[in-house]
Amino acid sequence: MTAPRVGSVNESSVTATSPPSGPLTSSLPSQTSDINETTRAAHLEALKTAIPVAHVFDVDQRTGFMAPEPPLARLPDPWELWEQMLDEAVSSRLQLGDKLGLTPEEAETSRLWREKVAKMPVLGVSEFTGKPILLRRAHLVLTFILHFYVQSQSPPKSNTTSTSTPPSTSTGPDSDSESCIHIPKSISLPLLRVSKELDIPPLLTFSDTVLYNWTYNTPPTTPNPIPQPSTIRTQTMFTNTIDEEEFYLCSGRIELRGVEILEHMRMTMDEVFVGDDIAVRRITEYLRRVAGLIGELKALLMSVRERCDPEVYYNEVRPWFRGEDSVENKRKWVFDLGDEEREGEGGVKESQREMVHPTELSGPSAGQSSMVHVLDIFLGVDHRMTSPGQESFMSRMQKYMPRNHRLFLDHLKANPRPLRGFVEARGDAELVKAFDEAVGALKEFRDAHMIIATLYILGPARRAARRAAEAKKEKGAVQEKDKKVVVKGTGGSDLVTFLKETRERTKETMLGGQ
Numbered sequence: 001m002t003a004p005r006v007g008s009v010n011e012s013s014v015t016a017t018s019p020p021s022g023p024l025t026s027s028l029p030s031q032t033s034d035i036n037e038t039t040r041a042a043h044l045e046a047l048k049t050a051i052p053v054a055h056v057f058d059v060d061q062r063t064g065f066m067a068p069e070p071p072l073a074r075l076p077d078p079w080e081l082w083e084q085m086l087d088e089a090v091s092s093r094l095q096l097g098d099k100l101g102l103t104p105e106e107a108e109t110s111r112l113w114r115e116k117v118a119k120m121p122v123l124g125v126s127e128f129t130g131k132p133i134l135l136r137r138a139h140l141v142l143t144f145i146l147h148f149y150v151q152s153q154s155p156p157k158s159n160t161t162s163t164s165t166p167p168s169t170s171t172g173p174d175s176d177s178e179s180c181i182h183i184p185k186s187i188s189l190p191l192l193r194v195s196k197e198l199d200i201p202p203l204l205t206f207s208d209t210v211l212y213n214w215t216y217n218t219p220p221t222t223p224n225p226i227p228q229p230s231t232i233r234t235q236t237m238f239t240n241t242i243d244e245e246e247f248y249l250c251s252g253r254i255e256l257r258g259v260e261i262l263e264h265m266r267m268t269m270d271e272v273f274v275g276d277d278i279a280v281r282r283i284t285e286y287l288r289r290v291a292g293l294i295g296e297l298k299a300l301l302m303s304v305r306e307r308c309d310p311e312v313y314y315n316e317v318r319p320w321f322r323g324e325d326s327v328e329n330k331r332k333w334v335f336d337l338g339d340e341e342r343e344g345e346g347g348v349k350e351s352q353r354e355m356v357h358p359t360e361l362s363g364p365s366a367g368q369s370s371m372v373h374v375l376d377i378f379l380g381v382d383h384r385m386t387s388p389g390q391e392s393f394m395s396r397m398q399k400y401m402p403r404n405h406r407l408f409l410d411h412l413k414a415n416p417r418p419l420r421g422f423v424e425a426r427g428d429a430e431l432v433k434a435f436d437e438a439v440g441a442l443k444e445f446r447d448a449h450m451i452i453a454t455l456y457i458l459g460p461a462r463r464a465a466r467r468a469a470e471a472k473k474e475k476g477a478v479q480e481k482d483k484k485v486v487v488k489g490t491g492g493s494d495l496v497t498f499l500k501e502t503r504e505r506t507k508e509t510m511l512g513g514q
């Protein structure tokens with residue numbers, strides 16, 4: 001088996017594929033043997049040409065996990081209706097249902113919009129089958145509508161912080177119960193079908209907000225130019241603010257810059273298969289370069305501060321991302337079904353049951369970025385959970401990735417000659433040092449990420465809690481629990497503990513060469 005090669009994207013299919021296997025390792029020289037330059041060049045060439053696997057994984061040699069061409073900007077007729085509903089939500093500036101000081105007019109505007117959404121006809125999606133470009137745009141549009149639909153609803157009175165102003169009357173057909181939110185079948189049916197076809201959960205994911213959500217700043221003058229961090233902008237947003245766009249683009253830039261890491265990773269893994277002394281020298285060199293590149297990713301991450309204001313992000317952008325498991329206004333999401341699905345429920349197969357009662361409903365997180373997962377797998381960072389039987393957050397996040405990217409990660413995990421074991425076994429001082437430099441750079445990326453999470457979530461969360469407690473105090477309704485700030489990640493995780501753990505797991509991966 002060899003490292004999957006980064007190749008051209010296969011836009012024609014999203015069909016599930018088994019990870020292809022690479023050349024047989026038995027035909028390669030043993031790890032320590034010295035072979036002449038011609039033989040090793042032939043071996044490396046064989047590894048490169050044996051199976052051009054990466055095109056199966058939708059990993060492009062120029063853009064990595066990002067779409068290599070601008071994703072579809074608008075669905076054709078008759079699905080244009082969905083686009084119009086989304087446009088209306090954005091242009092009428094729908095407000096969050098639990099916004100502090102929400103006016104009755106704002107609540108009424110979003111109630112009317114939800115009513116229109118609920119009355120939309122159920123549009124068929126069978127025409128999208130096997131057409132990933134259409135499927136991706138359909139998932140994006142429907143999930144933006146879904147999040148507008150859910151998050152524009154005020155919390156039920158019993159659950160209401162007295163700081164927000166719930167609408168005076170019933171919130172409409174969408175919330176007949178205090179414990180659940182009904183997603184009308186005009187959205188739920190096409191969304192469940194599209195999500196099933198794409199094999200991702202029926203809510204907003206990192207791929208909707210970042211990977212398949214960009215276009216060129218200005219119309220390109222040459223055919224299909226490589227998208228650069230400075231030449232792209234975001235297509236679809238909740239708030240159309242610079243802050244929201246910057247939040248998505250920051251991840252996009254990291255994905256694009258990470259392409260060079262993917263190439264070094266491939267070369268490293270090929271050299272591990274050859275495994276001679278020349279390989280050791282080359283891998284040492286590649287790892288130093290990878291360390292430098294991860295340092296660049298860290299700088300890109302920190303640069304989010306230039307155009308994304310923490311208060312705007314926390315109070316106006318992030319709440320739209322909340323999934324079913326977010327701590328605020330926790331209510332079950334019920335995907336309403338058509339008669340066809342309901343009738344089938346008596347004898348539905350397990351896979352269908354999963355489709356109508358989705359269990360994975362965490363909001364989007366850059367924890368779904370395949371680039372960071374690839375680095376973990378390549379360097380051997382193990383994010384296992386301490387409690388047995390519990391799936392780790394990181395492995396759960398892989399379910400939200402485009403299916404072919406998930407398969408790419410599986411293929412990497414199945415590598416029979418992992419880098420860390422090779423470095424340990426060779427025990428070459430320079431190699432170990434370079435390996436630790438790369439792991440150290442990833443640890444520093446996570447240090448920086450903790451600074452960003454503190455700046456963008458913990459700080460604003462504390463300030464928001466203080467404001468809410470003040471408002472309650474004025475009404476004489478403050479309780480002990482209001483003084484406690486519970487901060488959860490968008491994916492529902494206990495933020496601080498979780499981020500510290502992933503950083504710790506990274507540190508533990510070092511071999512002691514620094």
Ligand code: HEM
Pocket residue numbers: 247250251254255301304364365366367368369372373446449452453456457488489490491492493495498499502503
């Ligand atoms: C303003 C910018 C950012 C904020 C506020 C932020 C916040 C968070 C939060 C709250 C989590 C906890 C998990 C969850 O979502 O529940 C998380 C996890 C994660 N984020 Fe970010 N993030 C930001 C930018 C990024 C970027 C640009 C990347 C890289 C593309 C990234 C990569 C990750 C990864 C890989 C995790 C999983 C935990 C880990 O690997 O340490 N984040 N982030």
